[in-house]
Amino acid sequence: MTSAQGKQARNDSRPQQVDSPDEGYRRGLTSRQIQMMAIGGAIGTGLFYGSSTVIAQIGPSVIACYAAAGVIIFLIMRALGELMTYRLTSGSFADYAREFCGPFLGFTTGWSYWLAWTVGCMAEVTAAGHYIAYWWPAVPVWATAGVALLVLFVANIVSVKLFGELEFWFATVKVVAILALIVIGIGILTFGFSTLGHTASVQHLWTDGGFAPHGAWQSMLAMHGIVFAYLGIELVGLTAGEAKNPKETLRKAINTLPVRIAVFYIGALIILLSVLSWTKYTPGVSPFVQVLASVGIPGAAGIMNFVVLTAALSACNSGIYSAGRMLRGLAVSGEAPAAMKRLSDRRLPLPAVVLSTLIMGLGVIVNVVSPDKAFVYITSVNVYAGMWTWAMILVSHLRYRAKARAGILPTVGFRMPGAPVTNWLALLCLTFVAILMGTSSDTRLGLYVWVIWFVVMIAGYQLARRRASR
Structure with a gap:
């Protein structure tokens, strides 16, 4: 080995600092894992836990x-x-x-998506604490939530392959369980077995007070x-830097x-509300x-x-996973502390993951202060941050289409149906939900x-600009 090669080998083993959001990542996520991650992003606590309140x-x-x-x-x-398809990047939304x-809107979108996931994780570990209380009701929710967060943090800093494999099996469990519930529900409705057999009926959808x-x-x-x-359904957009054959895999997802929405959401809800009246939940x-x-x-x-x-x-x-990658992308763009763009010797954004997880730990504190309302408070913040990201995807797409029509940018074969009318329809719906909340x-x-966060973003952006000019 030459001295130059030896120096290069030593550099490869040290934490890396790079100038592109995609550069330096190891492509360790397979198509199988990303497909399941796409399903996992579409099936979460909102369906399994939060849907009871909505029902x-x-x-x-x-x-x-x-x-x-x-x-x-x-x-969206x-x-x-x-x-x-026009331009692949792991920092996609921002x-x-x-x-x-x-x-400015790129800065705000990146930080807001980071906020959405950090706050979202607070809601998820809160729900996990409630689930564990099913077996051990004497254990405080905050304690089990803290342990769950610690275990997942460790899984994320070992390797991206371990993260992908863990997510694959998590998603597999969810998919199998929902399909099993649908099969059992159809059996109850068709053959009338179990203790619910004599009362289960699709008529529950319209007879118990109406639809x-x-x-x-x-x-x-x-x-x-x-x-x-x-x-979380948009998570696949952040896997571009670590996915094999990213364009083909992401299109398929x-x-x-x-189909995933029709089966795992609509199908599951029809079964739930048919075998048991909504008044019983x-x-x-x-x-x-x-x-x-x-x-x-x-x-x-x-x-x-x-x-x-x-x-x-x-x-x-x-x-x-998402919060760490987004925070690192912000650092690479000069919009977050430079230390956040360093990679570990495993090609993982370790500082960004550590800081994000520490912020998520605040959810444990919220469960100590207000255990009854913690889930509602956390999810309300999460929804506003998430809808901002969705809105910016739609607006960015509108601007891209306008430049493509003008011949400034190339057109692509994978196109959003009905645009730009569907862009405005989706934006109107998101605005309506924000007002209702x-x-x-x-x-x-x-x-x-x-509102407070947006003021912070204005101040943070000015600070980042002054630092960049220096």
Whole structure:
């Protein structure tokens, strides 16, 4: 080995500092893992845990709300897919906002997406603590939440391959469990077995007070919980820097989204609300656990509780991954402390992951201060941050399409259907949900935090500009 080669080898073993959001990452995520990550992002605590509260609020109309939100989510993902086909980058949301909407909105989008995942992980570990209380009710929620966060942090700093494999099996458990529930539910409805057999009926969807028992307006007010259920579905956009054959893999993940929504959300909810009347569901208790506890299969409720626990852990696992990559991307762009762009000898953004996880630990403190309201408060902040990211994807796509029509930028084959009309429709829906959340006392906190956060972003951007000029 020459002295130059020896020097290069030593440099490769040290933490690396690079100037591109994609540079330096090891492509350790396979197509199999990314496909399951796409499914895992679409099935989380919002469905397994939060849906019980929404069902209790609006009854069977929850199905229509999930379907309507699913259409908007698909449009957002197709817009993202077109942008990624035009130019692939692991810092996707912030990079596209920076390119098409200006440096300030790029700065705000990057930090807001980081906020969405750090706060989202607080909600996930909170839910995990409640699930574990099913077996050990004497253990405080904050304690089990803290242990869960620590375990997932360790998994994220070992290797990206371990993260991908862990996420693959988490998602597999969720998929198998929901499919099993659907099969069991169809069996109950068709053959009438189990203790629910004599009362189960699809007529529960319209006979127990009607399809929307509290009216259409009340159904709209519950959209906050439904939007939260879909947050994280855009995670595949951050895997570009560590995915093998990224364009082909990500296109496939996006195109199969309608099937995943139809089966895992709409299908599961139809079964849940048919085998058991919506009036029987208890807010704060997983509807999946409630159904299997009522079926009479020995140990079924405990098994399903384990499944919903893995759903929360899966979402938090993805959140640590996403927050770390986004924070590093901000540092590479000069919008976060330079120390955050360093990579470990395993090609992982270790400082960014460590800092993000420490911030997530604040969720444990929230559970100590306000255990009853912690989940609602955390998710309201999470939804505002997540919807900002979705809105910037749509606006960036609008700007890209305008430049493509003008011949300034190339067009691509993977296009968002109905644009630009569908862009404006999706933006209108997101704005409507944001306004509705501001009218509710439980979710208004998210609006207050978002206003404060935007002021912080203005100050932070000015600080970053002064530092860059120096």
